[in-house]
Amino acid sequence: MARFIIRRLLWVVVLLLAVTLLTFIIFYLFPSADPAALRAGRQPSPALIEQIRHQLGLDRPWPVQYLDYLKGVVLHFDLGYSYQNSISVRTQIFDRLPATISLAVGAAVVWLFIGITVGIISAVRSGSILDRMTMGGALVAISAPVYWLGLVALYLFANDIGVVKIFPGAGSYVPLSQDPAKWFTSLLLPWFVLAAAFAAIYARLLRTTMIESMAEDYIRTARAKGLSERRVILRHALRSAITPIVTAAGLDVGVLFGGAILTESVFNVPGVGRLAFDSIQNSDLPMIQGTVLFAAFFIVTANLIVDVLYAFIDPRVRY
């Protein structure tokens, strides 16, 4: 187990190196706006642009820039400074992370709760009208784009523009440390909107795996032992059916920690996703690098955690 984790951690390092290199190459290979010109303001003189270019180090060959960047990251965990506002990339990302993590974790709680509940009921009552209705609804939820769902939710429930003014609308995000109650209410709509598609996918996934596990011989054994149906379903059938859900949840939350761009944009939540989106529009290379690096880090870490978790969930898995 320990050897497995060490080997995987080494791979994480290799992967992150590859990701930074790839981001660098893409940035230089594909046409993007000149960061120096963007920063120089309106109608700058060529000399000014050249001067800024030199200040930012953009006049050096890109491999040199890359190695320089790498040195900063590895030695000092220094992700550089934004071309846009000269503020440390690390500081900005850490400032934005709480909002993104709040959004992702809250949404995960919502979608796991709904997805697992609906999945179990649909599997146990498979073929019933209830099952058909919820699975039909799930299909709608999977198909609905987040930005559309978000706007509909705002139109219906936001306390400024909504038909029924019950939840705080866009741009109402308050950090948890500032006011937990307001943090909670301001995130309710984003949580449900972000969770909708995930809940639907999880419900369908769990329904499938539950129906499979309910047909297993050990379920017949559990019934033959005289266990209550509730215990047969929750302790025996769900126990083995939940495995793919745990995997999916780990990976999905990992991805969302890197930023939920659409949801953050619709609800104006100041998260990492928005930061990444803005930095791409501004050709802000250090910021792009930083957000991509963080996103990649969360994804590979989530992968590792899921694999380790697997060994605990399924005793037959050994590394």
Place this chain on the structure above:
Amino acid sequence: MALLEVRDLVVRFETDDGVVNAVDGVSYSIDEGQALGIVGESGSGKSVSSLTVMGLTRARNTKISGQILFRGKDLAQASDEELRRIRGKEIAMIFQDPLSSLHPFYKVGDQLVEAVRTHNRSASRAQALDRAVEMLGLVGIPDPRRRVDSYPHEFSGGMRQRAMIAMALINDPALLIADEPTTALDVTVQAQILELLARLQREMNTAIVVITHDLGVVAEVTNEISVMYSGRIVERGPTDVIFSGPEHPYTWGLLQSIPRLDLPRGEDLVPISGRPPSLINRPSGCHFHPRCPYVRDAHRRTDPPLEPLPGDSRHAVRCLLASETRRALWQALQRGEKPKEAREDVGLKVDSPVEEAAG
């Protein structure tokens, strides 16, 4: 009073393809501490009838009728909750494949503990675990104190079935139903498991119903055998009678597909020709007629009842041939004759003989 008495049990599954007549009027009874064998091919209804006794076939599309009297109480009429209390406590069951029948994610000990505490809420975990260790030891698992912490995949096939047996008997049930208990096991392990079942039956005075397709399995263990075909019992009798003087052509087929050492080595085994009948569109007349080498035209029209033999009320057969003809045929078969030769020997005229299966 019999421990379990099944009367005229009928189980039908309504499917998209039609009604499956899985069990069609089966009656049998078993006394305390006795052992009954139910023998038949897959699809003969032998498993379904036993699962129905446990209430495990109950579903919206299942129609069950008849009586299942357990200690005088009709389980066919019992509520789901009443049945649940009986399952695993008074009637226990073990299954064919012990690997897939044990939950792969839980330790063997935990699964046994669960069986104890389901029916005895007041038992502490430690008490239940002690009982689990005791039972694992009783079924012959070495070092049970340590092995309770093993997962099923860490056990061998035989040990898994031993663990299943330990789990089934942990609440000291009056009746154990063993559904193909040795089919998934190695031949050497099969014998050990059968020996174990026979020993536990004696020591714990548990009545056992052994369900199998293999007459060899029940030979050593049971007092009485019922042979099932197409959802019905076609022959029933004491074990020694079924082996020494079987009277149903299907039973002969089953016995003759077992290799025999007392015949010359070159002798071919005689398989039963054809395949088990569809339970949706069943044959007319005697259900065995499409496969019976001794079929006459009348047998295709008349459905024989299960009738006790004149001389021995414990021995009953569902066959239209005269009892003397059957005995003569069986004697001819015993001499190593093929069904065709036996027919000629006995002078039985068949109208359109069933093709014998090739080698």
